[in-house]
Amino acid sequence: MEFLTVHSPILIVAIPLLAAFIAPLISRIGNKFRDTVNVALLGFVTLLIAILAIDVYTNGTRIYTLGAAVPEMAIPENYMVPIRIMFQVDGISMFMGLTTTVVMLAALVYSLNFLKGQTGQDRFYSLLMLLYVGMIGLEFTGDMFNLFVFLEILSIAGAGLAAYRTNLADAVEGGFKYIVISAVSALLVLFAIGILYGQYNLLSIAALAQNMQFNTLDMIALAMLAIAFVMKLAGVPLHMWAPDTYAVAPAGITPMIYTSSAASMYALYRVTFTLYGGHFDTTAIGWIVIILGVLSMFIGVMMAIHQTDIKRLMAYHAISQSGYMLLGVGVGLAVLNDPAALANYGRDAMNGGIFHIINNALYKGMLFLTAEAIFFRIGTRDLNKMGGLGHNMKWTTIFFIIGALAISGIPPFNGFASKLLIYESVFRFNPLLSVIAMFVSLVTLASFTKVFYSAFTGPEMPAYKEVREVPRSMLIGMGIMVACIIFFSIFPGLVVDTIVAPATDALIDQAGYINGVMGAAP
Amino acid sequence: MSVVTYGYAVWSPIIWLVVLLVIAAIALYVRSRGQKRYKKGTAQTDVFISGIKVPPTEQRHVPAHNIYWGFFEALKGFYSAMMRPHTGILNDYMLWLVAVMAITVLVLIIVI
Numbered sequence: 001m002e003f004l005t006v007h008s009p010i011l012i013v014a015i016p017l018l019a020a021f022i023a024p025l026i027s028r029i030g031n032k033f034r035d036t037v038n039v040a041l042l043g044f045v046t047l048l049i050a051i052l053a054i055d056v057y058t059n060g061t062r063i064y065t066l067g068a069a070v071p072e073m074a075i076p077e078n079y080m081v082p083i084r085i086m087f088q089v090d091g092i093s094m095f096m097g098l099t100t101t102v103v104m105l106a107a108l109v110y111s112l113n114f115l116k117g118q119t120g121q122d123r124f125y126s127l128l129m130l131l132y133v134g135m136i137g138l139e140f141t142g143d144m145f146n147l148f149v150f151l152e153i154l155s156i157a158g159a160g161l162a163a164y165r166t167n168l169a170d171a172v173e174g175g176f177k178y179i180v181i182s183a184v185s186a187l188l189v190l191f192a193i194g195i196l197y198g199q200y201n202l203l204s205i206a207a208l209a210q211n212m213q214f215n216t217l218d219m220i221a222l223a224m225l226a227i228a229f230v231m232k233l234a235g236v237p238l239h240m241w242a243p244d245t246y247a248v249a250p251a252g253i254t255p256m257i258y259t260s261s262a263a264s265m266y267a268l269y270r271v272t273f274t275l276y277g278g279h280f281d282t283t284a285i286g287w288i289v290i291i292l293g294v295l296s297m298f299i300g301v302m303m304a305i306h307q308t309d310i311k312r313l314m315a316y317h318a319i320s321q322s323g324y325m326l327l328g329v330g331v332g333l334a335v336l337n338d339p340a341a342l343a344n345y346g347r348d349a350m351n352g353g354i355f356h357i358i359n360n361a362l363y364k365g366m367l368f369l370t371a372e373a374i375f376f377r378i379g380t381r382d383l384n385k386m387g388g389l390g391h392n393m394k395w396t397t398i399f400f401i402i403g404a405l406a407i408s409g410i411p412p413f414n415g416f417a418s419k420l421l422i423y424e425s426v427f428r429f430n431p432l433l434s435v436i437a438m439f440v441s442l443v444t445l446a447s448f449t450k451v452f453y454s455a456f457t458g459p460e461m462p463a464y465k466e467v468r469e470v471p472r473s474m475l476i477g478m479g480i481m482v483a484c485i486i487f488f489s490i491f492p493g494l495v496v497d498t499i500v501a502p503a504t505d506a507l508i509d510q511a512g513y514i515n516g517v518m519g520a521a522p
Numbered sequence: 523m524s525v526v527t528y529g530y531a532v533w534s535p536i537i538w539l540v541v542l543l544v545i546a547a548i549a550l551y552v553r554s555r556g557q558k559r560y561k562k563g564t565a566q567t568d569v570f571i572s573g574i575k576v577p578p579t580e581q582r583h584v585p586a587h588n589i590y591w592g593f594f595e596a597l598k599g600f601y602s603a604m605m606r607p608h609t610g611i612l613n614d615y616m617l618w619l620v621a622v623m624a625i626t627v628l629v630l631i632i633v634i
Contacts, residue, residue, distance in 0.1 A: 180612055184619065216631055223626040231619055238622060240608055240615050284633040288626060299604065306594065306601060308586045383586035388579075412535035412542075417526055424531050450589045458583040490535055493525045 001051075006071055008052040009064040009087040012097070013137050015045050020129035027122035035112050038125055042108055049101045053094050057502060061090040061516045063142070074142075074204075074517040082204040082517055088142030090513060091506030092354070095499050096139040096266045099358045102484060103259045103365050104132045110369055110477025111252035113470075114376060124164055124250075130157035131256055135263045142517065143203045144193045144275075147267060151189060151232075154260050155182030162249040162257065174248035177241045178257075181231055188228035192221040205275055206517035209510060214280050225271045226285065232264035235326060236295040239319045243307075246315035247381065251372030252477070254311070255365030258318050262357050265325060269507055272333055277510040286334025293326030294433060297440045305447040308383045310371045313451065314364070317407065320440060321360045327437060328353020328422045329507075331429045336508070345425040350504045351496060352421030358499075359414045359488060363406040366481035370400040373470045373478070374455060383454040390456035392467045397456045399478045404452060406485055408445035414485055417492035 004011070019041045026034045056062055064071045064087040074082045089097070108128065115121050134154025141147050159182060163175025193203070195217055202208050212218060227238070234242035242261075246254050272285055300320025307313035332350035335341035373396045374389060375381055390397040406413035409420075419441060427434035469475070488495050506513070526533045560566060569576045576582070594601060607614070 177612055177615075181615060181619075184616065188623075219630040220627055223623055223630055227619065227623040227626055230622075237607070237618050238615070240610075240618070241612075244610065284629060288629065302600070303604060303608075305590065386586075387583040412538040417533055417535070420531070420533055421526070446590070450586060453584075453589065454586040459579045461583070462579060490539075492533065492535065493527075496526055 004048065004051055005055050008048045009062060009089055009140055010066065012045055012048050012052065013133055013140065015041055016129040016132045020126045020133065023125040023129065024122040031121060034122065034125065038108060042105060046101055046105060049097055052089065053098060056089055056091065056094045057498065061088060063088050063516060081202060081207045085146055086142040086204065087140040088206070088516060089140050091502030092266065092269065093139050095354065095358070095503035096263060097136060098499060099262065099361045100132065100135045100139065100259055103255050103361050106365065106477045106480040107252035107256050109480065110474050113473040114251045127157045127160045131161060131260065135260050138263050139266055142205055144196065144205060144208065145203045148186060148189050148193055152186050154263065155179065155186060158182070158257050158260055161253045162245050164250050164253065168248060171248040174245040178245045181241045185228040185231045188224045192224040195221040204517060205270065206514045209275050209278065210514050210518055212276065222276055222285065226268060229264045229268035230292055233261040233268065233322055234319050235292045235322060236299045236319065239296065239300070242319055243312045243315040246318065247309060247311040251369060251376065254368040254372065258364060258368065259361050261322065262361055265322065265357065269329060273507040274510055274513050277336060282333050282336045286330050286336070289326050289330030289333055290433065293323045293330050294436055296320060296326060297323030298436060301440045301443045301447065305443055305450065309381045310374065310383055310451060310455065311381050313447065314367055314371055317444065317447065318364055320444065321364060321407065324356050324419065324422055324437065325353045327426060327433060328356060331426050335429070345428040347504055348421055348425035349429065350507065351500050352418050352425060354503050355418040355421060355496060355500045359418050362481050362484050362488065363403045363415060366399060366478055366485065367403040367407065369478045370396050370403065373474055376470055377467050378464060383451065386455040387458040388460040389464060389467065391460045392464065393469050395469055395475050399482055400452065400456065402482055402485060404448035408448055409441040410445070412489055414488035414492060
């Protein structure tokens with residue numbers, strides 16, 4: 001057990017990486033064998049995530065240095081700074097790791113039946129595992145260059161998966177747009193890393209944070225990093241690629257690409273809080289994040305309610321929900337240097353924003369799966385052509401209702417718990433922001449009422465008389481997410497205290513992150 | 523475990539669920555006191571639109587683009603302004619990126 005605990009950070013990355021490369025080989029034995037191996041390996045990775053989570057929440061940050069005699073030894077003997085590739089898993093990294101793994105598990109199980117009879121399954125699973133590797137690596141890494149490397153891995157895998165259905169012209173276009181915006185974002189990140197490396201000769205996030213001078217070049221690097229990650233997380237006005245890509249990606253992949261946007265949001269938080277936090281006045285960058293959050297919330301939802309393509313509608317809602325996360329954490333960032341405001345409402349606002357990340361990954365991911373279940377059965381995403389599907393797709397309808405109520409912030413669902421945290425704490429910072437957030441929730445409810453009415457209610461359409469419920473593995477995939485939504489809805493206090501508050505504290509505690517690595521410096 | 527406390531507010535889903543169950547019980551009781559002579563599969567369950575001939579199933583369902591028609595009509599100006607930047611052209615997306623980054627750099631250099 002001790003071995004697994006110590007080596008879990010690298011095993012969590014290495015096992016899916018191995019699975020990605022052996023998928024085409026074991027596909028030659030049989031698809032069923034490949035699927036069994038994939039599910040078994042991911043099950044083992046989930047166990048490792050659980051072991052690592054217990055360790056991190058009990059003993060604090062876990063450091064894993066590759067090539068070191070003792071993995072916890074971040075700085076080699078006779079050196080002043082860390083030079084090796086290193087994972088540094090603290091509360092926020094673990095929180096993101098848990099979120100990513102739950103979505104990945106549901107996406108993999110959902111895809112098993114969805115892909116039956118389609119060509120290129122071995123490549124699909126290879127790319128899916130690589131996407132997971134990219135996300136987990138980005139969330140666990142302790143140095144800037146590997147953050148770039150994992151960002152590239154998730155971008156390339158994501159683009160390949162978005163364009164998986166090459167028989168559809170818009171799928172190829174969606175994949176192309178995704179790879180272009182990802183490549184440009186990654187280049188900006190690399191340029192910013194170059195600026196920092198040129199000045200400080202360092203790549204470790206902790207070492208850079210300790211030596212940061214906050215000069216003009218550092219500000220240019222901060223702007224490049226922040227805007228690159230805002231582009232990747234589809235914040236308004238850099239969101240326009242997202243509906244084009246989310247709408248065409250196959251089932252199981254849309255939730256994963258969406259969760260990869262949450263990973264980019266994590267990178268934005270890591271840069272603004274850990275790399276540039278501390279002695280730097282974060283009010284300006286906090287307000288930039290808040291403005292981007294409010295724009296994303298409002299424009300996202302207003303565009304969503306106007307759509308008649310079910311997946312584009314949901315894609316715009318994904319943008320809108322990202323706004324809540326930016327708003328909550330942005331308020332925390334704006335008051336980071338004001339201890340009284342941070343204690344009064346800043347920490348709660350951050351708790352709300354971070355809690356909303358996992359809530360949204362669950363219900364938004366599930367709603368994308370229900371949309372794809374409809375497409376799987378009737379072959380269209382056009383809401384104008386739908387109607388009466390609730391007669392024959394009862395489970396999908398129930399799952400949709402749960403997801404729609406949760407995303408609209410209707411009590412007692414988990415979306416309400418995180419939104420209430422945001423409303424109440426943001427109100428104390430600026431009441432207008434809170435009012436906008438509540439209005440956006442109202443329009444979200446109106447938008448999902450439109451989808452529910454158009455797709456599921458009404459008389460049974462003659463064209464869809466033969467439509468049946470989706471296969472069991474797809475229902476299990478959605479069921480995993482629904483089970484998590486219900487658990488999070490009934491026990492929000494447990495979730496906030498156990499995984500959300502440690503994530504918030506890890507972001508606020510920049511000194512703790514630096515000391516975790518540099519504390520051992522001679 | 524189920525209660526979230528904020529320092530100035532409390533949220534407990536359990537209390538909400540108990541209230542919901544009580545309301546559901548009252549609703550079921552009222553329903554049980556209702557008309558019992560209702561017969562399924564008879565003329566009682568046929569669609570009735572003030573005597574007008576009932577259109578076929580496909581025409582009875584309001585399509586998505588007609589829902590909230592008044593809302594979109596009232597906000598026509600807003601939506602036409604919103605649609606303009608959503609060109610679907612990648613070059614335009616990149617221009618937005620350059621513009622937002624330039625503004626962010628300026629703000630950070632001037633303010634800090």
